Amino acid sequence: MSDQASIVFDEFSKIRILDPAQFDASSRLKEECKEFTAKINEFNGIVGLFQGLLAEKAGQIELEKLKTIGLRIQVESEVENRKSRQAQLQSLIRERQAELDRLIVQHESLVKVQQEQQGFMDSLTSK
Numbered sequence: 001m002s003d004q005a006s007i008v009f010d011e012f013s014k015i016r017i018l019d020p021a022q023f024d025a026s027s028r029l030k031e032e033c034k035e036f037t038a039k040i041n042e043f044n045g046i047v048g049l050f051q052g053l054l055a056e057k058a059g060q061i062e063l064e065k066l067k068t069i070g071l072r073i074q075v076e077s078e079v080e081n082r083k084s085r086q087a088q089l090q091s092l093i094r095e096r097q098a099e100l101d102r103l104i105v106q107h108e109s110l111v112k113v114q115q116e117q118q119g120f121m122d123s124l125t126s127k
Contacts, residue, residue, distance in 0.1 A: 008020065
């Protein structure tokens, strides 16, 4: 470029400070910049959508992780509950078995007393 500004007229008789070649190059650069800016904005939009999808998927994954943790805790507590319930049932079985044994002994004793009394009654009636 020269140090002096030159004034020129374009094909539409407009006054220009730049010569037509520089003006055309400047106009092309301006259009390319607009296109580039539009493409960058479109790219930013796509990136924003992608980030939104990633955030949504991350939320879903986090929710599933929490559900899994909850289920694992439930399973672990169920194992403990079953062990506790089994111990309670074993204790109940032992109690009932002890009661059964006591009742069997009592029954045998009563049968023996009944047999003795029957024998005594038979001896009284036979005399």
